[in-house]
Amino acid sequence: MLSTLELPDATIIAASVSDPPAFAAVFDRHWAELRRYCVSRAAAVGEDLAAETFRLAFDRRRRYDARYADARPWLYGIATNLLRRHFRDAARRGVPLFTRAFGFEDDALGRVEAQALGPDLAAALKTVAAADRDALLLHAWAELTYTEIAHATGIPVGTVRSRIHRARTQLRAHLEEIHDERA
Amino acid sequence: MNELEWLNEQRPEVKDDEPGRVRARRELREHIRPRPDRRAAWRPRLAFASVAALVVTGVAIAWPTGGPAPAPAPTVLAPEAPAPELDVAPLVLLSERIAQEPEPQGDATLVIRSQQYPDDKAILGHDLYLDDGRYYYGATREELKAAAVNSRYHEPLVKAAIAAPALPPEKARRAMDVAVGGGNAPKVSRSIEDNHVWVGSMDALLAGAGRKDVRAGVMTLLHTIDTVKVTEEGELLKLTATDYQGGYTENLFVDAETGVPQKFEGGVPGKTPDVVVDYDVKRVTAANWADAAGEDAAGQAPAADADPSRERAAPAPPAKAPKP
Numbered sequence: 001m002l003s004t005l006e007l008p009d010a011t012i013i014a015a016s017v018s019d020p021p022a023f024a025a026v027f028d029r030h031w032a033e034l035r036r037y038c039v040s041r042a043a044a045v046g047e048d049l050a051a052e053t054f055r056l057a058f059d060r061r062r063r064y065d066a067r068y069a070d071a072r073p074w075l076y077g078i079a080t081n082l083l084r085r086h087f088r089d090a091a092r093r094g095v096p097l098f099t100r101a102f103g104f105e106d107d108a109l110g111r112v113e114a115q116a117l118g119p120d121l122a123a124a125l126k127t128v129a130a131a132d133r134d135a136l137l138l139h140a141w142a143e144l145t146y147t148e149i150a151h152a153t154g155i156p157v158g159t160v161r162s163r164i165h166r167a168r169t170q171l172r173a174h175l176e177e178i179h180d181e182r183a
Numbered sequence: 184m185n186e187l188e189w190l191n192e193q194r195p196e197v198k199d200d201e202p203g204r205v206r207a208r209r210e211l212r213e214h215i216r217p218r219p220d221r222r223a224a225w226r227p228r229l230a231f232a233s234v235a236a237l238v239v240t241g242v243a244i245a246w247p248t249g250g251p252a253p254a255p256a257p258t259v260l261a262p263e264a265p266a267p268e269l270d271v272a273p274l275v276l277l278s279e280r281i282a283q284e285p286e287p288q289g290d291a292t293l294v295i296r297s298q299q300y301p302d303d304k305a306i307l308g309h310d311l312y313l314d315d316g317r318y319y320y321g322a323t324r325e326e327l328k329a330a331a332v333n334s335r336y337h338e339p340l341v342k343a344a345i346a347a348p349a350l351p352p353e354k355a356r357r358a359m360d361v362a363v364g365g366g367n368a369p370k371v372s373r374s375i376e377d378n379h380v381w382v383g384s385m386d387a388l389l390a391g392a393g394r395k396d397v398r399a400g401v402m403t404l405l406h407t408i409d410t411v412k413v414t415e416e417g418e419l420l421k422l423t424a425t426d427y428q429g430g431y432t433e434n435l436f437v438d439a440e441t442g443v444p445q446k447f448e449g450g451v452p453g454k455t456p457d458v459v460v461d462y463d464v465k466r467v468t469a470a471n472w473a474d475a476a477g478e479d480a481a482g483q484a485p486a487a488d489a490d491p492s493r494e495r496a497a498p499a500p501p502a503k504a505p506k507p
Contacts, residue, residue, distance in 0.1 A: 018429035020215045027211055031204055039197045047200065051207035055214045062427055063378060065371070081365075085334060121193050140190045154364040171186040 009071035013064045023058050026071055034075055037142050041083055043116040049086060053079040068151060076142050077152035080134050087113045087130075109133070124174045128167045135160050136167035273413050273420060273439075278348065278402035281442050284395045287466050290314045292393035295463040301455045312337060312390040313469055327472075337390035339366065344387040344400035352407045359383045359404055374426055377408045381424050385435060388444050393466030398442040419445060431457075 009026055016023035034053060038046030056078050057071075064074060087110050109130075114122035125133055131153075138144045138152060146164070150157040184192070294310040309327040311319040316338030321327025339362035347355035360376050361368050363383040371379070384401045391397025405411055405422060412423040422435045429451070436446040443464050450456035 017427075017431070021212070023215060024208065024212065027208055031207065032199070035200075035203070035207075036197045040195045043195070047203050047207070051210055054207070054211050058211065058215060062431070063382070065375065089331065089333075116195070118193070118195060121190075121195075124190075124193075136190070140187050141194055151369075154367045154369075156367065159367075168186050171190065175186060175189060 008069035010064065010066045010069045013061050013071060014066060016058070016061055020058070023061060026057070026075075027054050030072060030075055033072075033142070034079060037076070037137075038079055038083065040141055041113070041116060041137065042086055045086060046083075046116070049079060049082045052082055056082070070148075072142070073144060073148040073152040076138055076144060076148075077154070080138065080153060084130065084134070124171055127174070128170050132163040132167040132170075135163040136171070139164055273415075274402045274406040274422075277420070277439070277442055278399045278406070280440065281395050281399040281402065282348070284441070287393055287395060289393065289466045289468045291467050291469045291472060292389075292391060293465045293467045293472050294389055294392060295465075297461045299459045299461075300457070310389070311467075311469070311472055314394065316341070318390070337386055340383045340387040341391045341394075341397055344384065344391060344404060345396045347400040347403045355404060356380050356407050359387075374410075377410060377426060378424075380404055380408055381411065381433075385444075385447070388435075388437075388442070389462070392443055392462070392464040402442055415439065 007025075009029070012022055012025050016026075031050070031054070035047055035050040038050040038053070040046065042049060053075055057075055060078075064071070068074065109117075109122060109126040109128075114126070117125065128136065134153065135149055138149045139146070144152060146157050146160045149160045149164075153160070291314060292312045294312070296308050296310065298306040298308070300306075307322060309321050309324055311327060313319075316335045317332045318334050318337055319327060319330045320333045321330045340359070343355075343359040343362040346358060350358065356376055357370075360371070360379045360383070363379045368379075384404045387397055388401040391401075408424070410424065410426045412425070414421045414423070416436065418439050419436045420439045422437065424433045424435075427433070432450065432452055434446075434448040435444065436448075437444050444462050446462065447458075447460040448456045449458045
Protein backbone atom coordinates (compact mmCIF):
# COMPACT_ATOMS: atom_id res chain seq x y z
CA MET A 1 0.00 0.00 0.00
CA LEU A 2 1.32 3.44 -0.87
CA SER A 3 1.87 6.01 1.85
CA THR A 4 0.50 9.51 1.32
CA LEU A 5 4.06 10.60 0.55
CA GLU A 6 3.92 8.56 -2.62
CA LEU A 7 0.43 9.41 -3.71
CA PRO A 8 -0.24 12.23 -6.15
CA ASP A 9 -2.03 15.26 -4.76
CA ALA A 10 -5.10 14.51 -6.84
CA THR A 11 -5.52 11.13 -5.14
CA ILE A 12 -5.18 12.64 -1.69
CA ILE A 13 -7.63 15.41 -2.49
CA ALA A 14 -10.14 12.91 -3.84
CA ALA A 15 -9.74 10.82 -0.69
CA SER A 16 -10.28 13.88 1.48
CA VAL A 17 -13.81 14.24 0.16
CA SER A 18 -14.89 11.29 2.25
CA ASP A 19 -11.98 11.47 4.69
CA PRO A 20 -11.42 15.19 5.39
CA PRO A 21 -8.37 14.79 7.67
CA ALA A 22 -6.51 13.30 4.72
CA PHE A 23 -6.26 16.82 3.36
CA ALA A 24 -3.59 17.58 5.96
CA ALA A 25 -1.14 15.74 3.73
CA VAL A 26 -1.63 18.40 1.07
CA PHE A 27 -0.77 21.03 3.66
CA ASP A 28 2.32 19.17 4.80
CA ARG A 29 3.51 18.80 1.26
CA HIS A 30 3.08 22.37 0.08
CA TRP A 31 2.94 24.69 3.09
CA ALA A 32 6.59 25.74 3.15
CA GLU A 33 6.76 26.73 -0.51
CA LEU A 34 3.40 28.39 -0.62
CA ARG A 35 4.05 30.35 2.56
CA ARG A 36 7.39 31.49 1.24
CA TYR A 37 5.74 32.76 -1.93
CA CYS A 38 2.96 34.57 -0.10
CA VAL A 39 5.31 36.14 2.44
CA SER A 40 7.64 37.22 -0.34
CA ARG A 41 4.78 39.09 -1.93
CA ALA A 42 2.84 40.37 1.07
CA ALA A 43 5.27 40.31 4.02
CA ALA A 44 3.83 39.11 7.33
CA VAL A 45 0.24 39.08 6.06
CA GLY A 46 1.38 36.53 3.52
CA GLU A 47 1.45 33.85 6.20
CA ASP A 48 -2.22 34.40 6.93
CA LEU A 49 -2.98 34.34 3.24
CA ALA A 50 -1.09 31.09 2.85
CA ALA A 51 -3.08 29.58 5.70
CA GLU A 52 -6.30 30.86 4.17
CA THR A 53 -5.27 29.32 0.86
CA PHE A 54 -5.31 25.86 2.40
CA ARG A 55 -8.62 26.44 4.13
CA LEU A 56 -10.16 27.58 0.86
CA ALA A 57 -8.59 24.69 -0.96
CA PHE A 58 -10.15 22.32 1.53
CA ASP A 59 -13.56 23.89 1.05
CA ARG A 60 -13.19 23.63 -2.71
CA ARG A 61 -11.68 20.16 -2.81
CA ARG A 62 -14.77 18.64 -4.39
CA ARG A 63 -14.21 20.82 -7.41
CA TYR A 64 -10.58 19.81 -7.85
CA ASP A 65 -9.91 18.74 -11.39
CA ALA A 66 -8.48 15.25 -10.95
CA ARG A 67 -6.72 15.45 -14.30
CA TYR A 68 -4.01 17.45 -12.56
CA ALA A 69 -1.91 15.21 -10.34
CA ASP A 70 0.07 18.10 -8.85
CA ALA A 71 -1.98 20.53 -6.75
CA ARG A 72 0.60 23.31 -6.81
CA PRO A 73 -0.96 25.26 -9.70
CA TRP A 74 -4.36 25.01 -8.01
CA LEU A 75 -2.99 26.19 -4.69
CA TYR A 76 -1.01 29.02 -6.25
CA GLY A 77 -4.09 30.05 -8.19
CA ILE A 78 -6.06 30.37 -4.97
CA ALA A 79 -3.18 32.19 -3.32
CA THR A 80 -2.87 34.58 -6.26
CA ASN A 81 -6.52 35.51 -5.96
CA LEU A 82 -6.15 36.07 -2.23
CA LEU A 83 -3.08 38.22 -2.77
CA ARG A 84 -4.88 40.31 -5.36
CA ARG A 85 -7.83 40.76 -3.07
CA HIS A 86 -5.53 41.69 -0.21
CA PHE A 87 -3.76 44.31 -2.25
CA ARG A 88 -7.04 45.70 -3.57
CA ASP A 89 -8.67 45.78 -0.16
CA ALA A 90 -5.63 47.44 1.33
CA ALA A 91 -5.83 50.14 -1.30
CA ARG A 92 -9.51 50.67 -0.65
CA ARG A 93 -9.47 50.32 3.12
CA GLY A 94 -10.94 53.22 4.91
CA VAL A 95 -13.05 54.29 1.99
CA PRO A 96 -16.59 54.67 3.32
CA LEU A 97 -19.43 52.78 1.78
CA PHE A 98 -21.29 54.49 -1.04
CA THR A 99 -19.62 57.81 -0.63
CA ARG A 100 -17.41 57.93 -3.65
CA ALA A 101 -16.52 56.04 -6.72
CA PHE A 102 -13.50 53.85 -6.44
CA GLY A 103 -10.64 55.08 -8.51
CA PHE A 104 -8.25 52.32 -7.70
CA GLU A 105 -6.61 50.83 -10.70
CA ASP A 106 -6.02 47.11 -10.45
CA ASP A 107 -2.82 47.46 -12.39
CA ALA A 108 -1.22 49.84 -9.96
CA LEU A 109 1.48 48.58 -7.65
CA GLY A 110 -0.14 49.68 -4.43
CA ARG A 111 1.59 50.95 -1.33
CA VAL A 112 1.10 47.72 0.59
CA GLU A 113 2.48 45.53 -2.16
CA ALA A 114 5.36 47.91 -2.76
CA GLN A 115 6.29 47.91 0.92
CA ALA A 116 6.33 44.14 1.00
CA LEU A 117 8.56 43.92 -2.05
CA GLY A 118 11.03 46.53 -0.92
CA PRO A 119 12.19 49.62 -2.80
CA ASP A 120 14.26 48.00 -5.53
CA LEU A 121 11.70 45.43 -6.52
CA ALA A 122 8.87 47.91 -6.22
CA ALA A 123 10.66 50.32 -8.53
CA ALA A 124 11.33 47.55 -11.01
CA LEU A 125 7.79 46.18 -10.99
CA LYS A 126 5.79 49.36 -10.69
CA THR A 127 5.26 49.59 -14.43
CA VAL A 128 4.37 45.93 -14.80
CA ALA A 129 0.63 45.33 -14.91
CA ALA A 130 -0.82 43.27 -12.08
CA ALA A 131 -1.70 40.28 -14.24
CA ASP A 132 1.75 40.34 -15.83
CA ARG A 133 3.31 40.68 -12.39
CA ASP A 134 1.42 37.65 -11.13
CA ALA A 135 2.51 35.56 -14.09
CA LEU A 136 6.12 36.69 -13.80
CA LEU A 137 6.38 36.00 -10.09
CA LEU A 138 4.60 32.66 -10.35
CA HIS A 139 7.22 31.73 -12.90
CA ALA A 140 10.25 33.16 -11.13
CA TRP A 141 9.44 32.55 -7.49
CA ALA A 142 6.92 29.72 -7.48
CA GLU A 143 8.76 28.01 -10.32
CA LEU A 144 5.60 27.15 -12.18
CA THR A 145 5.80 26.36 -15.85
CA TYR A 146 3.80 28.37 -18.36
CA THR A 147 1.26 25.58 -18.55
CA GLU A 148 0.96 25.44 -14.78
CA ILE A 149 0.50 29.19 -14.60
CA ALA A 150 -2.22 28.92 -17.21
CA HIS A 151 -3.93 26.33 -15.06
CA ALA A 152 -3.42 28.40 -11.90
CA THR A 153 -4.80 31.59 -13.32
CA GLY A 154 -7.32 30.21 -15.78
CA ILE A 155 -5.85 31.83 -18.86
CA PRO A 156 -4.49 30.34 -22.07
CA VAL A 157 -0.85 29.34 -22.20
CA GLY A 158 -0.27 31.79 -25.04
CA THR A 159 -1.49 34.60 -22.85
CA VAL A 160 0.83 33.51 -20.07
CA ARG A 161 3.72 33.52 -22.49
CA SER A 162 2.93 37.00 -23.71
CA ARG A 163 2.42 38.32 -20.19
CA ILE A 164 5.74 36.99 -18.98
CA HIS A 165 7.49 38.22 -22.10
CA ARG A 166 6.03 41.68 -21.62
CA ALA A 167 6.93 41.72 -17.94
CA ARG A 168 10.48 40.58 -18.60
CA THR A 169 10.90 43.19 -21.30
CA GLN A 170 9.77 45.93 -18.94
CA LEU A 171 11.95 44.61 -16.16
CA ARG A 172 14.96 44.37 -18.45
CA ALA A 173 14.43 47.92 -19.63
CA HIS A 174 14.30 49.11 -16.04
CA LEU A 175 17.50 47.31 -15.16
CA GLU A 176 19.28 48.72 -18.19
CA GLU A 177 18.12 52.17 -17.24
CA ILE A 178 19.52 51.76 -13.76
CA HIS A 179 22.75 50.40 -15.17
CA ASP A 180 23.06 53.39 -17.50
CA GLU A 181 22.40 55.85 -14.70
CA ARG A 182 25.05 54.27 -12.54
CA ALA A 183 27.49 54.16 -15.40
CA MET B 184 22.68 38.32 -14.82
CA ASN B 185 19.39 38.31 -16.63
CA GLU B 186 16.20 39.80 -15.27
CA LEU B 187 14.90 36.52 -13.84
CA GLU B 188 18.11 35.94 -11.95
CA TRP B 189 17.97 39.51 -10.68
CA LEU B 190 14.38 38.95 -9.60
CA ASN B 191 15.34 35.88 -7.61
CA GLU B 192 18.29 37.64 -6.07
CA GLN B 193 16.00 40.43 -4.94
CA ARG B 194 13.36 38.15 -3.56
CA PRO B 195 12.62 39.08 0.07
CA GLU B 196 14.23 36.68 2.45
CA VAL B 197 11.71 34.49 4.19
CA LYS B 198 12.88 32.48 7.15
CA ASP B 199 11.26 29.26 8.19
CA ASP B 200 8.70 29.75 10.88
CA GLU B 201 7.92 26.52 12.68
CA PRO B 202 5.44 28.09 15.13
CA GLY B 203 3.65 29.61 12.17
CA ARG B 204 3.49 26.26 10.44
CA VAL B 205 2.15 24.57 13.55
CA ARG B 206 -0.43 27.32 14.01
CA ALA B 207 -1.59 27.15 10.40
CA ARG B 208 -1.81 23.39 10.53
CA ARG B 209 -3.82 23.53 13.73
CA GLU B 210 -6.17 26.10 12.19
CA LEU B 211 -6.62 23.93 9.15
CA ARG B 212 -7.33 20.93 11.35
CA GLU B 213 -9.90 22.94 13.29
CA HIS B 214 -11.39 24.09 10.02
CA ILE B 215 -11.66 20.51 8.84
CA ARG B 216 -12.73 18.79 12.01
CA PRO B 217 -15.93 20.40 13.27
CA ARG B 218 -17.28 21.35 9.91
CA PRO B 219 -16.75 18.44 7.63
CA ASP B 220 -18.24 20.29 4.73
CA ARG B 221 -17.98 24.01 4.92
CA ARG B 222 -18.86 24.55 1.35
CA ALA B 223 -18.90 28.24 0.68
CA ALA B 224 -17.97 29.10 4.24
CA TRP B 225 -14.66 30.32 2.96
CA ARG B 226 -16.05 33.55 1.78
CA PRO B 227 -18.56 35.80 3.42
CA ARG B 228 -21.36 34.90 1.12
CA LEU B 229 -23.69 32.11 2.09
CA ALA B 230 -26.20 31.81 4.76
CA PHE B 231 -27.93 33.75 7.49
CA ALA B 232 -30.90 33.20 9.80
CA SER B 233 -33.96 34.93 8.54
CA VAL B 234 -37.37 35.87 9.70
CA ALA B 235 -38.54 34.00 6.70
CA ALA B 236 -36.32 31.11 7.61
CA LEU B 237 -37.74 27.77 6.90
CA VAL B 238 -37.10 25.10 9.42
CA VAL B 239 -37.25 21.96 7.49
CA THR B 240 -37.47 18.52 8.93
CA GLY B 241 -37.82 16.11 6.12
CA VAL B 242 -40.63 17.67 4.19
CA ALA B 243 -42.39 19.31 7.15
CA ILE B 244 -42.00 23.07 7.02
CA ALA B 245 -42.65 25.44 9.90
CA TRP B 246 -43.38 29.08 9.14
CA PRO B 247 -42.31 31.52 11.85
CA THR B 248 -44.94 34.00 12.89
CA GLY B 249 -42.62 36.86 13.72
CA GLY B 250 -39.56 37.97 15.62
CA PRO B 251 -36.10 36.68 15.09
CA ALA B 252 -35.91 33.21 13.85
CA PRO B 253 -34.17 30.71 16.07
CA ALA B 254 -31.18 29.05 14.59
CA PRO B 255 -32.45 25.97 12.85
CA ALA B 256 -31.45 22.77 14.52
CA PRO B 257 -29.45 20.40 12.41
CA THR B 258 -31.85 18.13 10.75
CA VAL B 259 -31.56 14.95 8.88
CA LEU B 260 -31.67 15.08 5.17
CA ALA B 261 -34.54 13.07 3.93
CA PRO B 262 -33.62 9.85 2.27
CA GLU B 263 -34.32 9.77 -1.40
CA ALA B 264 -37.21 11.99 -2.13
CA PRO B 265 -40.66 10.78 -1.31
CA ALA B 266 -41.94 13.83 -3.16
CA PRO B 267 -42.71 13.35 -6.82
CA GLU B 268 -39.84 14.13 -9.08
CA LEU B 269 -40.82 16.56 -11.75
CA ASP B 270 -39.66 16.89 -15.25
CA VAL B 271 -37.12 19.68 -15.53
CA ALA B 272 -39.66 21.67 -17.49
CA PRO B 273 -40.75 23.36 -14.26
CA LEU B 274 -37.56 25.37 -14.37
CA VAL B 275 -38.36 26.58 -17.86
CA LEU B 276 -41.87 27.46 -16.78
CA LEU B 277 -40.54 29.17 -13.69
CA SER B 278 -38.07 31.16 -15.76
CA GLU B 279 -40.86 32.32 -18.03
CA ARG B 280 -43.05 33.18 -15.05
CA ILE B 281 -40.28 35.20 -13.43
CA ALA B 282 -39.74 37.10 -16.66
CA GLN B 283 -43.35 38.27 -16.49
CA GLU B 284 -42.84 39.93 -13.11
CA PRO B 285 -42.86 43.72 -13.00
CA GLU B 286 -39.48 45.38 -12.95
CA PRO B 287 -38.14 45.40 -9.41
CA GLN B 288 -37.53 48.65 -7.60
CA GLY B 289 -34.28 49.38 -5.86
CA ASP B 290 -30.71 48.90 -6.95
CA ALA B 291 -29.42 46.22 -4.63
CA THR B 292 -30.17 42.86 -3.08
CA LEU B 293 -29.76 42.27 0.63
CA VAL B 294 -29.38 38.68 1.78
CA ILE B 295 -29.54 37.97 5.49
CA ARG B 296 -28.46 34.46 6.19
CA SER B 297 -27.83 31.81 8.78
CA GLN B 298 -25.35 29.05 8.18
CA GLN B 299 -25.69 26.10 10.51
CA TYR B 300 -23.26 23.29 11.13
CA PRO B 301 -23.98 20.15 13.14
CA ASP B 302 -22.01 21.15 16.21
CA ASP B 303 -21.97 24.91 15.89
CA LYS B 304 -24.16 27.82 16.63
CA ALA B 305 -25.52 29.55 13.59
CA ILE B 306 -23.08 31.72 11.71
CA LEU B 307 -24.83 34.92 10.77
CA GLY B 308 -24.07 37.16 7.86
CA HIS B 309 -25.35 40.09 5.87
CA ASP B 310 -24.57 40.28 2.17
CA LEU B 311 -25.31 43.35 0.13
CA TYR B 312 -25.05 42.96 -3.62
CA LEU B 313 -25.34 46.14 -5.64
CA ASP B 314 -26.64 45.85 -9.17
CA ASP B 315 -23.47 47.54 -10.39
CA GLY B 316 -21.44 44.54 -9.22
CA ARG B 317 -20.11 45.70 -5.89
CA TYR B 318 -20.45 43.28 -3.01
CA TYR B 319 -20.32 44.17 0.68
CA TYR B 320 -20.25 41.82 3.61
CA GLY B 321 -20.69 42.16 7.34
CA ALA B 322 -21.34 39.50 9.92
CA THR B 323 -23.73 41.93 11.55
CA ARG B 324 -25.72 44.84 10.30
CA GLU B 325 -23.30 47.19 12.03
CA GLU B 326 -20.33 45.53 10.38
CA LEU B 327 -22.01 45.84 7.03
CA LYS B 328 -22.61 49.53 7.60
CA ALA B 329 -18.90 50.02 8.15
CA ALA B 330 -17.75 47.70 5.40
CA ALA B 331 -15.68 48.70 2.43
CA VAL B 332 -16.35 46.89 -0.79
CA ASN B 333 -15.42 43.25 -0.43
CA SER B 334 -15.17 42.21 -4.04
CA ARG B 335 -16.89 42.11 -7.39
CA TYR B 336 -16.68 38.35 -7.50
CA HIS B 337 -20.32 37.84 -8.40
CA GLU B 338 -20.51 40.37 -11.20
CA PRO B 339 -19.49 38.05 -14.07
CA LEU B 340 -21.71 35.29 -12.70
CA VAL B 341 -24.70 37.61 -12.66
CA LYS B 342 -23.94 38.76 -16.19
CA ALA B 343 -23.72 35.18 -17.38
CA ALA B 344 -27.08 34.42 -15.78
CA ILE B 345 -28.76 37.44 -17.33
CA ALA B 346 -27.42 36.52 -20.75
CA ALA B 347 -28.47 32.88 -20.54
CA PRO B 348 -32.10 33.01 -21.77
CA ALA B 349 -31.05 34.62 -25.05
CA LEU B 350 -28.28 32.13 -25.77
CA PRO B 351 -28.27 28.56 -27.02
CA PRO B 352 -27.94 26.27 -23.98
CA GLU B 353 -24.36 25.22 -24.73
CA LYS B 354 -23.20 28.81 -25.10
CA ALA B 355 -25.03 29.83 -21.96
CA ARG B 356 -23.37 27.02 -20.02
CA ARG B 357 -19.97 27.84 -21.42
CA ALA B 358 -20.41 31.51 -20.49
CA MET B 359 -21.19 30.55 -16.91
CA ASP B 360 -18.23 28.16 -16.80
CA VAL B 361 -15.94 30.93 -18.00
CA ALA B 362 -17.42 33.31 -15.42
CA VAL B 363 -16.77 30.78 -12.68
CA GLY B 364 -13.23 30.46 -13.96
CA GLY B 365 -12.63 34.15 -13.53
CA GLY B 366 -12.81 35.12 -17.18
CA ASN B 367 -11.38 32.10 -18.82
CA ALA B 368 -11.50 28.38 -18.31
CA PRO B 369 -10.31 25.33 -20.18
CA LYS B 370 -13.07 23.32 -21.77
CA VAL B 371 -13.96 20.55 -19.36
CA SER B 372 -16.08 17.44 -19.39
CA ARG B 373 -19.83 17.71 -19.28
CA SER B 374 -20.05 16.58 -15.66
CA ILE B 375 -17.44 19.07 -14.49
CA GLU B 376 -19.14 21.81 -16.48
CA ASP B 377 -22.41 20.78 -14.83
CA ASN B 378 -20.77 21.33 -11.47
CA HIS B 379 -19.44 24.74 -12.50
CA VAL B 380 -22.84 25.76 -13.83
CA TRP B 381 -24.50 24.58 -10.62
CA VAL B 382 -22.10 26.42 -8.34
CA GLY B 383 -22.00 29.57 -10.45
CA SER B 384 -25.76 29.64 -10.82
CA MET B 385 -26.29 29.39 -7.08
CA ASP B 386 -23.85 32.22 -6.48
CA ALA B 387 -25.52 34.32 -9.15
CA LEU B 388 -28.95 33.53 -7.73
CA LEU B 389 -27.96 34.87 -4.33
CA ALA B 390 -26.29 37.96 -5.72
CA GLY B 391 -29.26 38.71 -7.95
CA ALA B 392 -32.07 37.27 -5.86
CA GLY B 393 -33.91 40.57 -5.96
CA ARG B 394 -33.67 40.83 -9.74
CA LYS B 395 -36.03 39.04 -12.05
CA ASP B 396 -33.54 38.93 -14.93
CA VAL B 397 -31.01 37.08 -12.80
CA ARG B 398 -33.51 34.62 -11.34
CA ALA B 399 -34.97 33.89 -14.77
CA GLY B 400 -31.49 33.36 -16.19
CA VAL B 401 -30.41 31.08 -13.39
CA MET B 402 -33.46 28.86 -13.86
CA THR B 403 -32.62 28.67 -17.55
CA LEU B 404 -29.10 27.56 -16.71
CA LEU B 405 -30.13 25.02 -14.10
CA HIS B 406 -32.50 23.52 -16.63
CA THR B 407 -29.46 22.55 -18.72
CA ILE B 408 -28.02 20.31 -15.99
CA ASP B 409 -29.37 16.87 -16.73
CA THR B 410 -28.47 15.47 -13.33
CA VAL B 411 -30.33 18.10 -11.32
CA LYS B 412 -33.59 16.71 -10.00
CA VAL B 413 -36.53 18.99 -9.36
CA THR B 414 -39.20 18.08 -6.83
CA GLU B 415 -42.07 19.99 -5.30
CA GLU B 416 -42.10 20.50 -1.56
CA GLY B 417 -45.11 22.57 -0.60
CA GLU B 418 -44.68 25.98 -2.11
CA LEU B 419 -41.04 25.37 -2.77
CA LEU B 420 -39.09 23.71 -5.50
CA LYS B 421 -36.26 21.53 -4.31
CA LEU B 422 -33.36 21.30 -6.74
CA THR B 423 -31.04 18.42 -6.01
CA ALA B 424 -27.53 17.92 -7.33
CA THR B 425 -26.02 14.52 -6.67
CA ASP B 426 -23.05 14.50 -8.98
CA TYR B 427 -20.51 14.46 -6.16
CA GLN B 428 -18.23 11.90 -4.62
CA GLY B 429 -19.02 10.04 -1.44
CA GLY B 430 -22.79 10.34 -1.73
CA TYR B 431 -22.66 14.05 -0.99
CA THR B 432 -25.77 15.85 -2.18
CA GLU B 433 -26.75 19.50 -2.41
CA ASN B 434 -30.32 20.73 -2.18
CA LEU B 435 -31.36 24.22 -3.10
CA PHE B 436 -34.88 25.27 -2.15
CA VAL B 437 -36.42 28.12 -4.10
CA ASP B 438 -39.85 29.67 -4.05
CA ALA B 439 -41.90 27.84 -6.66
CA GLU B 440 -43.48 31.07 -7.89
CA THR B 441 -40.54 33.46 -7.88
CA GLY B 442 -37.34 31.43 -7.78
CA VAL B 443 -36.13 33.37 -4.76
CA PRO B 444 -33.68 31.17 -2.82
CA GLN B 445 -34.91 30.09 0.60
CA LYS B 446 -32.61 27.40 1.83
CA PHE B 447 -29.55 25.33 1.01
CA GLU B 448 -28.55 21.96 2.40
CA GLY B 449 -25.40 19.99 1.80
CA GLY B 450 -24.68 16.54 3.08
CA VAL B 451 -25.19 12.86 2.67
CA PRO B 452 -28.86 11.83 2.51
CA GLY B 453 -29.98 10.07 5.67
CA LYS B 454 -27.32 11.77 7.78
CA THR B 455 -27.19 15.09 9.57
CA PRO B 456 -26.45 17.74 6.94
CA ASP B 457 -22.95 19.12 6.82
CA VAL B 458 -24.40 22.57 6.40
CA VAL B 459 -27.84 24.18 6.33
CA VAL B 460 -28.26 27.72 5.14
CA ASP B 461 -31.39 29.84 5.44
CA TYR B 462 -31.83 32.97 3.39
CA ASP B 463 -33.92 36.05 3.82
CA VAL B 464 -33.83 38.08 0.64
CA LYS B 465 -34.87 41.70 0.28
CA ARG B 466 -34.79 44.08 -2.61
CA VAL B 467 -33.40 47.36 -1.34
CA THR B 468 -31.88 50.59 -2.44
CA ALA B 469 -28.22 50.92 -1.56
CA ALA B 470 -28.92 54.13 0.32
CA ASN B 471 -31.40 52.64 2.74
CA TRP B 472 -30.51 48.99 2.98
CA ALA B 473 -29.95 49.39 6.73
CA ASP B 474 -33.67 49.91 7.23
CA ALA B 475 -34.37 46.57 5.65
CA ALA B 476 -31.67 44.86 7.66
CA GLY B 477 -32.98 46.45 10.83
CA GLU B 478 -36.37 44.94 10.37
CA ASP B 479 -34.90 41.53 10.61
CA ALA B 480 -31.86 41.96 12.75
CA ALA B 481 -32.98 40.44 16.00
CA GLY B 482 -35.22 43.30 16.91
CA GLN B 483 -32.68 46.00 16.28
CA ALA B 484 -34.06 49.39 15.42
CA PRO B 485 -33.47 50.78 11.97
CA ALA B 486 -30.19 52.58 11.59
CA ALA B 487 -30.14 55.86 13.44
CA ASP B 488 -28.49 57.55 10.51
CA ALA B 489 -31.02 56.27 8.03
CA ASP B 490 -33.03 58.95 6.34
CA PRO B 491 -36.68 58.10 7.04
CA SER B 492 -37.81 60.18 4.11
CA ARG B 493 -36.15 57.72 1.79
CA GLU B 494 -38.09 55.01 0.22
CA ARG B 495 -38.45 52.00 2.45
CA ALA B 496 -36.95 48.76 1.33
CA ALA B 497 -39.21 46.70 -0.79
CA PRO B 498 -38.98 43.06 0.12
CA ALA B 499 -38.12 40.75 -2.67
CA PRO B 500 -41.00 38.53 -3.65
CA PRO B 501 -41.33 36.38 -0.54
CA ALA B 502 -41.87 32.71 -0.38
CA LYS B 503 -45.43 31.86 0.31
CA ALA B 504 -46.23 30.42 3.67
CA PRO B 505 -46.47 26.71 3.20
CA LYS B 506 -49.84 25.19 3.56
CA PRO B 507 -50.39 23.54 6.93
